[in-house]
Amino acid sequence: MNTFKRAGVIAIIAGILAGLTACDGMTRRQRDTAIGAGVGGVAGAAIGGNALSTLGGAAVGGIIGNQVGK
Template structure:
């Protein structure tokens, strides 16, 4: 079981580094949208605990992030 947790942690670390590198050539508005979607998705997962709430949170967070930088 520890091997599965270690692989999951490594995958999360690789995803975080890749996402930071991908934001290098984004505009401020695109970056705000991506950050809003990430935060909204995480909040939706914590609050609702299902895939649908995660997707809903990401969608709402993305819209809010897009409009904040306007």
């Protein structure tokens, strides 16, 4: 079970990194929001281990990234 969880986190990180390659035309604030949401989602998944914690982490991370990007 732990191996599947780790593989899922690795897949999420790989997806985020692949998605960030499309951030070339974004403003700094948009990029920081996307990065914050990605990092928060990964952290939520790692800590909580369910979909609700992943979504919550992504939401909080996106808000923090948005504010940092001001």
